[in-house]
Amino acid sequence: MPQIKDAAVLKAVAHPVRRRLLDVLRVDGPSMPSVLARTTSQAVANVSHHLRVLAEAGLIEEAPELARNRKEHWWRMPDRSISWQLADFDGDPADLAAADAAMAIGLQRQVELISTWLGSPASREEPWTGAAFSTDGFLRLSPAELAAMGEEIQQIVDKYAGRPEAPDREPVFVIGRGFPARP
Template sequence: MAQIKDAAVLKAVAHPVRRRLLDVLRVDGPSMPSVLARVTGQAVANVSHHLRVLAEAGLIEEAPELARNRKEHWWRMPDRSISWQLADFAGDAADLATADAAMAMGLQRQVDLIKTWLGSPASRQEPWTSSAFSTDGFLNLSPAELAELGDEIQQVINRFAGRPPAEDREPVFVIGRGFPGRP
Protein backbone atom coordinates (compact mmCIF):
# COMPACT_ATOMS: atom_id res chain seq x y z
CA MET A 1 0.00 0.00 0.00
CA ALA A 2 1.32 3.42 -0.94
CA GLN A 3 1.13 5.74 2.07
CA ILE A 4 0.95 9.34 0.80
CA LYS A 5 2.72 11.87 2.98
CA ASP A 6 3.50 14.53 0.35
CA ALA A 7 0.89 17.22 -0.39
CA ALA A 8 1.99 17.44 -4.04
CA VAL A 9 1.24 13.72 -4.48
CA LEU A 10 -2.07 14.15 -2.69
CA LYS A 11 -2.98 16.98 -5.10
CA ALA A 12 -2.54 14.51 -7.95
CA VAL A 13 -5.07 12.18 -6.32
CA ALA A 14 -7.53 14.97 -5.51
CA HIS A 15 -9.00 15.24 -8.99
CA PRO A 16 -12.11 13.33 -10.14
CA VAL A 17 -10.68 12.19 -13.49
CA ARG A 18 -7.38 11.09 -11.97
CA ARG A 19 -9.18 9.27 -9.16
CA ARG A 20 -11.30 7.44 -11.73
CA LEU A 21 -8.21 6.53 -13.77
CA LEU A 22 -6.59 5.11 -10.64
CA ASP A 23 -9.75 3.09 -9.94
CA VAL A 24 -9.79 1.66 -13.48
CA LEU A 25 -6.10 0.75 -13.32
CA ARG A 26 -6.65 -0.79 -9.88
CA VAL A 27 -9.55 -2.95 -11.07
CA ASP A 28 -8.63 -3.72 -14.68
CA GLY A 29 -4.85 -3.70 -14.40
CA PRO A 30 -2.43 -2.13 -16.89
CA SER A 31 -3.98 -0.23 -19.75
CA MET A 32 -3.34 2.16 -22.62
CA PRO A 33 -4.63 5.76 -22.73
CA SER A 34 -7.04 4.95 -25.60
CA VAL A 35 -8.69 2.19 -23.54
CA LEU A 36 -8.80 4.36 -20.43
CA ALA A 37 -10.39 7.15 -22.49
CA ARG A 38 -13.10 4.78 -23.71
CA VAL A 39 -13.81 3.46 -20.20
CA THR A 40 -13.93 6.91 -18.58
CA GLY A 41 -15.61 8.81 -21.43
CA GLN A 42 -12.70 11.26 -21.64
CA ALA A 43 -10.68 12.41 -24.64
CA VAL A 44 -7.42 10.54 -25.15
CA ALA A 45 -5.43 13.79 -24.86
CA ASN A 46 -7.11 14.56 -21.52
CA VAL A 47 -6.41 11.04 -20.23
CA SER A 48 -2.78 11.28 -21.35
CA HIS A 49 -2.38 14.57 -19.47
CA HIS A 50 -3.82 13.10 -16.26
CA LEU A 51 -1.69 9.96 -16.61
CA ARG A 52 1.43 12.15 -16.82
CA VAL A 53 0.37 13.98 -13.63
CA LEU A 54 -0.15 10.66 -11.84
CA ALA A 55 3.20 9.38 -13.11
CA GLU A 56 5.03 12.53 -11.97
CA ALA A 57 3.49 11.96 -8.53
CA GLY A 58 4.79 8.38 -8.52
CA LEU A 59 1.32 6.84 -8.33
CA ILE A 60 1.53 5.04 -11.68
CA GLU A 61 4.32 3.93 -13.95
CA GLU A 62 4.77 2.98 -17.57
CA ALA A 63 4.73 -0.72 -18.43
CA PRO A 64 6.88 -0.78 -21.60
CA GLU A 65 7.10 -4.58 -21.63
CA LEU A 66 3.39 -4.71 -22.55
CA ALA A 67 3.77 -2.53 -25.65
CA ARG A 68 3.76 -4.29 -29.01
CA ASN A 69 5.46 -1.31 -30.67
CA ARG A 70 6.98 2.07 -29.82
CA LYS A 71 3.66 3.87 -30.31
CA GLU A 72 1.88 1.96 -27.55
CA HIS A 73 2.14 3.30 -24.01
CA TRP A 74 0.86 1.12 -21.19
CA TRP A 75 0.38 2.32 -17.61
CA ARG A 76 -0.01 0.45 -14.32
CA MET A 77 -0.28 1.09 -10.61
CA PRO A 78 2.73 -0.35 -8.77
CA ASP A 79 0.73 -0.17 -5.51
CA ARG A 80 -2.90 -1.11 -6.02
CA SER A 81 -3.90 0.66 -2.82
CA ILE A 82 -3.20 4.21 -1.67
CA SER A 83 -3.82 5.79 1.70
CA TRP A 84 -3.12 8.95 3.68
CA GLN A 85 -3.74 10.34 7.14
CA LEU A 86 -4.82 13.90 7.87
CA ALA A 87 -2.31 13.99 10.71
CA ASP A 88 0.54 13.79 8.17
CA PHE A 89 -0.57 17.16 6.73
CA ALA A 90 -1.51 19.01 9.92
CA GLY A 91 1.75 21.01 10.11
CA ASP A 92 0.88 23.29 7.20
CA ALA A 93 -2.49 24.97 6.58
CA ALA A 94 -2.24 24.66 2.78
CA ASP A 95 -1.28 20.98 3.01
CA LEU A 96 -4.15 20.34 5.42
CA ALA A 97 -6.54 22.06 3.00
CA THR A 98 -5.22 19.76 0.23
CA ALA A 99 -5.79 16.71 2.44
CA ASP A 100 -9.32 17.90 3.29
CA ALA A 101 -10.08 18.41 -0.40
CA ALA A 102 -8.72 14.95 -1.24
CA MET A 103 -10.86 13.39 1.50
CA ALA A 104 -13.96 15.24 0.29
CA MET A 105 -13.31 14.24 -3.33
CA GLY A 106 -12.73 10.63 -2.27
CA LEU A 107 -15.97 10.60 -0.32
CA GLN A 108 -17.84 12.00 -3.33
CA ARG A 109 -16.34 9.25 -5.50
CA GLN A 110 -17.53 6.65 -2.98
CA VAL A 111 -21.04 8.15 -2.90
CA ASP A 112 -21.14 8.19 -6.72
CA LEU A 113 -20.17 4.50 -6.86
CA ILE A 114 -22.86 3.63 -4.32
CA LYS A 115 -25.51 5.62 -6.20
CA THR A 116 -24.55 3.93 -9.47
CA TRP A 117 -24.89 0.51 -7.82
CA LEU A 118 -28.24 1.31 -6.22
CA GLY A 119 -29.66 2.46 -9.55
CA SER A 120 -28.39 -0.52 -11.51
CA PRO A 121 -30.43 -3.55 -12.59
CA ALA A 122 -27.79 -5.81 -10.97
CA SER A 123 -28.65 -4.38 -7.55
CA ARG A 124 -32.06 -6.03 -7.88
CA GLN A 125 -30.88 -9.43 -9.11
CA GLU A 126 -29.57 -12.50 -7.33
CA PRO A 127 -26.99 -13.46 -6.27
CA TRP A 128 -25.87 -9.86 -5.71
CA THR A 129 -29.11 -8.78 -4.01
CA SER A 130 -28.48 -11.07 -1.06
CA SER A 131 -24.68 -10.64 -1.13
CA ALA A 132 -24.33 -6.85 -1.15
CA PHE A 133 -24.38 -5.28 2.28
CA SER A 134 -24.59 -1.97 4.04
CA THR A 135 -23.81 -1.56 7.68
CA ASP A 136 -23.26 1.25 10.07
CA GLY A 137 -23.51 1.91 13.76
CA PHE A 138 -22.42 4.07 16.62
CA LEU A 139 -19.75 2.57 18.88
CA ASN A 140 -18.19 3.94 22.04
CA LEU A 141 -14.47 3.85 21.29
CA SER A 142 -11.28 5.59 22.32
CA PRO A 143 -8.98 6.94 19.61
CA ALA A 144 -6.74 3.89 20.11
CA GLU A 145 -9.71 1.51 19.76
CA LEU A 146 -10.87 3.30 16.60
CA ALA A 147 -7.38 2.90 15.13
CA GLU A 148 -7.45 -0.79 16.10
CA LEU A 149 -10.84 -1.23 14.42
CA GLY A 150 -9.51 0.45 11.26
CA ASP A 151 -6.45 -1.82 11.24
CA GLU A 152 -8.63 -4.92 11.60
CA ILE A 153 -10.97 -3.82 8.79
CA GLN A 154 -7.94 -3.21 6.57
CA GLN A 155 -6.62 -6.68 7.41
CA VAL A 156 -9.93 -8.21 6.29
CA ILE A 157 -9.83 -6.23 3.04
CA ASN A 158 -6.20 -7.28 2.50
CA ARG A 159 -7.15 -10.92 3.03
CA PHE A 160 -9.63 -10.73 0.15
CA ALA A 161 -7.53 -8.45 -2.09
CA GLY A 162 -5.63 -9.81 -5.05
CA ARG A 163 -7.90 -12.73 -5.76
CA PRO A 164 -7.59 -13.68 -9.41
CA PRO A 165 -10.50 -13.11 -11.78
CA ALA A 166 -12.89 -16.03 -12.03
CA GLU A 167 -16.21 -16.70 -13.74
CA ASP A 168 -18.19 -15.98 -10.57
CA ARG A 169 -16.12 -12.94 -9.48
CA GLU A 170 -16.67 -9.29 -10.32
CA PRO A 171 -14.99 -6.16 -9.00
CA VAL A 172 -16.62 -5.28 -5.68
CA PHE A 173 -16.30 -1.88 -4.04
CA VAL A 174 -15.99 -1.98 -0.24
CA ILE A 175 -16.07 1.13 1.89
CA GLY A 176 -15.25 1.45 5.56
CA ARG A 177 -15.03 4.66 7.53
CA GLY A 178 -14.86 5.42 11.20
CA PHE A 179 -14.91 8.80 12.87
CA PRO A 180 -16.42 10.54 15.91
CA GLY A 181 -20.00 11.49 15.24
CA ARG A 182 -23.38 12.04 16.84
CA PRO A 183 -26.82 11.28 15.44
Protein backbone atom coordinates in the same frame (compact mmCIF):
# COMPACT_ATOMS: atom_id res chain seq x y z
CA MET B 1 0.16 -0.05 1.42
CA PRO B 2 2.18 3.10 0.69
CA GLN B 3 1.42 6.10 2.87
CA ILE B 4 1.34 9.43 1.05
CA LYS B 5 3.21 12.04 3.05
CA ASP B 6 3.94 14.54 0.26
CA ALA B 7 1.28 17.21 -0.39
CA ALA B 8 2.26 17.39 -4.07
CA VAL B 9 1.38 13.69 -4.44
CA LEU B 10 -1.86 14.23 -2.59
CA LYS B 11 -2.77 17.09 -4.94
CA ALA B 12 -2.45 14.66 -7.84
CA VAL B 13 -5.02 12.38 -6.17
CA ALA B 14 -7.40 15.30 -5.50
CA HIS B 15 -9.02 15.36 -8.93
CA PRO B 16 -12.14 13.39 -9.97
CA VAL B 17 -10.74 12.18 -13.32
CA ARG B 18 -7.42 11.13 -11.79
CA ARG B 19 -9.22 9.34 -8.96
CA ARG B 20 -11.32 7.45 -11.53
CA LEU B 21 -8.22 6.56 -13.58
CA LEU B 22 -6.56 5.17 -10.46
CA ASP B 23 -9.69 3.11 -9.76
CA VAL B 24 -9.73 1.69 -13.30
CA LEU B 25 -6.03 0.81 -13.18
CA ARG B 26 -6.51 -0.72 -9.73
CA VAL B 27 -9.39 -2.94 -10.89
CA ASP B 28 -8.54 -3.70 -14.53
CA GLY B 29 -4.75 -3.64 -14.34
CA PRO B 30 -2.39 -2.07 -16.88
CA SER B 31 -4.02 -0.20 -19.72
CA MET B 32 -3.45 2.17 -22.61
CA PRO B 33 -4.74 5.77 -22.68
CA SER B 34 -7.22 4.98 -25.47
CA VAL B 35 -8.81 2.20 -23.41
CA LEU B 36 -8.85 4.36 -20.29
CA ALA B 37 -10.50 7.15 -22.31
CA ARG B 38 -13.30 4.81 -23.45
CA THR B 39 -13.76 3.43 -19.94
CA THR B 40 -13.97 6.88 -18.32
CA SER B 41 -15.76 8.68 -21.19
CA GLN B 42 -12.91 11.17 -21.47
CA ALA B 43 -10.92 12.42 -24.45
CA VAL B 44 -7.63 10.59 -25.01
CA ALA B 45 -5.69 13.87 -24.74
CA ASN B 46 -7.33 14.59 -21.36
CA VAL B 47 -6.56 11.09 -20.10
CA SER B 48 -2.95 11.39 -21.28
CA HIS B 49 -2.58 14.67 -19.39
CA HIS B 50 -3.94 13.17 -16.17
CA LEU B 51 -1.77 10.06 -16.57
CA ARG B 52 1.32 12.28 -16.80
CA VAL B 53 0.28 14.09 -13.60
CA LEU B 54 -0.18 10.75 -11.81
CA ALA B 55 3.16 9.50 -13.13
CA GLU B 56 4.99 12.66 -12.02
CA ALA B 57 3.53 12.07 -8.55
CA GLY B 58 4.83 8.49 -8.58
CA LEU B 59 1.36 6.95 -8.34
CA ILE B 60 1.53 5.15 -11.69
CA GLU B 61 4.30 4.07 -14.02
CA GLU B 62 4.74 3.14 -17.65
CA ALA B 63 4.71 -0.54 -18.55
CA PRO B 64 6.78 -0.58 -21.76
CA GLU B 65 7.10 -4.37 -21.78
CA LEU B 66 3.37 -4.61 -22.61
CA ALA B 67 3.64 -2.48 -25.75
CA ARG B 68 3.56 -4.30 -29.07
CA ASN B 69 5.15 -1.33 -30.87
CA ARG B 70 6.58 2.13 -30.16
CA LYS B 71 3.21 3.82 -30.56
CA GLU B 72 1.59 1.95 -27.66
CA HIS B 73 1.96 3.34 -24.16
CA TRP B 74 0.79 1.23 -21.25
CA TRP B 75 0.34 2.43 -17.67
CA ARG B 76 0.00 0.55 -14.38
CA MET B 77 -0.26 1.17 -10.67
CA PRO B 78 2.78 -0.31 -8.93
CA ASP B 79 0.85 -0.31 -5.64
CA ARG B 80 -2.83 -1.19 -5.81
CA SER B 81 -3.68 0.81 -2.69
CA ILE B 82 -2.75 4.24 -1.41
CA SER B 83 -3.58 5.99 1.83
CA TRP B 84 -2.73 9.03 3.90
CA GLN B 85 -3.31 10.44 7.35
CA LEU B 86 -4.55 13.98 7.85
CA ALA B 87 -2.12 14.33 10.76
CA ASP B 88 0.77 14.15 8.28
CA PHE B 89 -0.44 17.37 6.63
CA ASP B 90 -1.59 19.55 9.52
CA GLY B 91 1.65 21.56 9.76
CA ASP B 92 0.91 23.70 6.71
CA PRO B 93 -2.52 25.14 5.85
CA ALA B 94 -1.97 24.57 2.09
CA ASP B 95 -0.98 20.95 2.70
CA LEU B 96 -4.00 20.43 4.94
CA ALA B 97 -6.23 21.94 2.24
CA ALA B 98 -4.77 19.42 -0.26
CA ALA B 99 -5.50 16.57 2.15
CA ASP B 100 -9.04 17.83 2.71
CA ALA B 101 -9.58 18.10 -1.06
CA ALA B 102 -8.31 14.55 -1.60
CA MET B 103 -10.62 13.28 1.14
CA ALA B 104 -13.58 15.13 -0.39
CA ILE B 105 -12.84 13.71 -3.87
CA GLY B 106 -12.58 10.24 -2.34
CA LEU B 107 -15.91 10.61 -0.57
CA GLN B 108 -17.52 11.97 -3.75
CA ARG B 109 -16.25 8.92 -5.66
CA GLN B 110 -17.56 6.56 -2.97
CA VAL B 111 -21.02 8.16 -3.04
CA GLU B 112 -21.00 8.01 -6.85
CA LEU B 113 -20.22 4.28 -6.82
CA ILE B 114 -22.90 3.56 -4.21
CA SER B 115 -25.51 5.64 -6.07
CA THR B 116 -24.71 3.89 -9.35
CA TRP B 117 -25.13 0.49 -7.68
CA LEU B 118 -28.39 1.37 -5.96
CA GLY B 119 -29.86 2.66 -9.23
CA SER B 120 -28.82 -0.36 -11.29
CA PRO B 121 -31.01 -3.36 -12.18
CA ALA B 122 -28.24 -5.64 -10.86
CA SER B 123 -28.87 -4.31 -7.35
CA ARG B 124 -32.23 -6.10 -7.43
CA GLU B 125 -31.07 -9.38 -8.95
CA GLU B 126 -29.58 -12.50 -7.42
CA PRO B 127 -26.95 -13.54 -6.62
CA TRP B 128 -25.55 -10.07 -5.92
CA THR B 129 -28.62 -8.66 -4.20
CA GLY B 130 -28.29 -11.30 -1.50
CA ALA B 131 -24.54 -10.84 -1.20
CA ALA B 132 -24.31 -7.04 -1.14
CA PHE B 133 -24.41 -5.52 2.31
CA SER B 134 -24.63 -2.24 4.08
CA THR B 135 -23.94 -1.72 7.73
CA ASP B 136 -23.55 1.19 10.05
CA GLY B 137 -23.93 1.90 13.70
CA PHE B 138 -22.95 4.12 16.56
CA LEU B 139 -20.32 2.58 18.84
CA ARG B 140 -18.64 3.90 21.95
CA LEU B 141 -14.91 3.70 21.25
CA SER B 142 -11.72 5.38 22.32
CA PRO B 143 -9.35 6.71 19.63
CA ALA B 144 -7.13 3.65 20.21
CA GLU B 145 -10.08 1.28 19.82
CA LEU B 146 -11.21 3.02 16.63
CA ALA B 147 -7.66 2.76 15.22
CA ALA B 148 -7.54 -0.95 16.13
CA MET B 149 -10.91 -1.51 14.47
CA GLY B 150 -9.66 0.23 11.31
CA GLU B 151 -6.58 -2.00 11.26
CA GLU B 152 -8.74 -5.12 11.60
CA ILE B 153 -11.03 -3.99 8.77
CA GLN B 154 -7.97 -3.31 6.59
CA GLN B 155 -6.68 -6.82 7.34
CA ILE B 156 -9.98 -8.26 6.11
CA VAL B 157 -9.84 -6.16 2.93
CA ASP B 158 -6.20 -7.25 2.40
CA LYS B 159 -7.21 -10.91 2.86
CA TYR B 160 -9.59 -10.69 -0.11
CA ALA B 161 -7.54 -8.30 -2.27
CA GLY B 162 -5.71 -9.49 -5.35
CA ARG B 163 -7.78 -12.59 -5.97
CA PRO B 164 -7.54 -13.87 -9.52
CA GLU B 165 -10.37 -13.48 -11.98
CA ALA B 166 -12.95 -16.28 -11.96
CA PRO B 167 -16.32 -16.73 -13.68
CA ASP B 168 -18.22 -15.93 -10.48
CA ARG B 169 -16.01 -12.99 -9.40
CA GLU B 170 -16.60 -9.36 -10.30
CA PRO B 171 -15.00 -6.17 -9.01
CA VAL B 172 -16.65 -5.33 -5.69
CA PHE B 173 -16.38 -1.95 -3.99
CA VAL B 174 -16.16 -2.12 -0.19
CA ILE B 175 -16.33 0.96 1.97
CA GLY B 176 -15.69 1.32 5.67
CA ARG B 177 -15.38 4.51 7.63
CA GLY B 178 -15.21 5.26 11.29
CA PHE B 179 -15.21 8.69 12.87
CA PRO B 180 -16.66 10.53 15.87
CA ALA B 181 -20.24 11.61 15.21
CA ARG B 182 -23.48 12.44 16.96
CA PRO B 183 -26.88 11.27 15.68
